[in-house]
Amino acid sequence: KDVAEGALAGDPACSRLMADARRAVAAGCVGYVNAFNPHRIVIGGSIAEAEGDRMLGPIREAIATEVFSVIGRLVQVVPAALGGDVSLAGCQPLVMRRLANQDRRATSTTMRSDRPIAVPGGTHP
Numbered sequence: 001k002d003v004a005e006g007a008l009a010g011d012p013a014c015s016r017l018m019a020d021a022r023r024a025v026a027a028g029c030v031g032y033v034n035a036f037n038p039h040r041i042v043i044g045g046s047i048a049e050a051e052g053d054r055m056l057g058p059i060r061e062a063i064a065t066e067v068f069s070v071i072g073r074l075v076q077v078v079p080a081a082l083g084g085d086v087s088l089a090g091c092q093p094l095v096m097r098r099l100a101n102q103d104r105r106a107t108s109t110t111m112r113s114d115r116p117i118a119v120p121g122g123t124h125p
Contacts, residue, residue: 001046001050003018005050022054022058022059025043025055025059026058026061026063027062029062029077030063030067033063033071033072033075034071039074039075040075040076040077041077041078042078042079042080042081043055043056043059044079044080044082048079048080052079056077056079063075063077
């Protein structure tokens with residue numbers, strides 16, 4: 001965020017870094033489009049939100065000029081509807097899964113017993 005703000009303020013080093021970042025994201029999107037043929041790429045996060053078309057424009061241009069032509073015409077590059085909070089929404093399922101796994105481990109260790117379990121028929125495992 002500081003680098004993006006520095007670029008907006010006219011700092012040459014920050015401007016170069018942001019230009020390099022935009023090119024890198026655009027190159028990654030080109031590879032993604034060629035490999036997976038998506039219909040839409042959603043770009044989000046606080047930097048993308050602050051950059052707006054300065055970030056999306058180079059991505060769209062790279063896709064238009066560098067991907068397979070038939071595929072490139074169909075791809076939309078759009079900003080995330082959740083703006084800067086998109087990463088929080090994206091990580092929520094991971095957090096919930098981790099919490100559920102911790103609950104399961106805690107429950108299974110408190111219920112575990114080293115005693116044999118009686119099984120009908122007089123045998124035990």
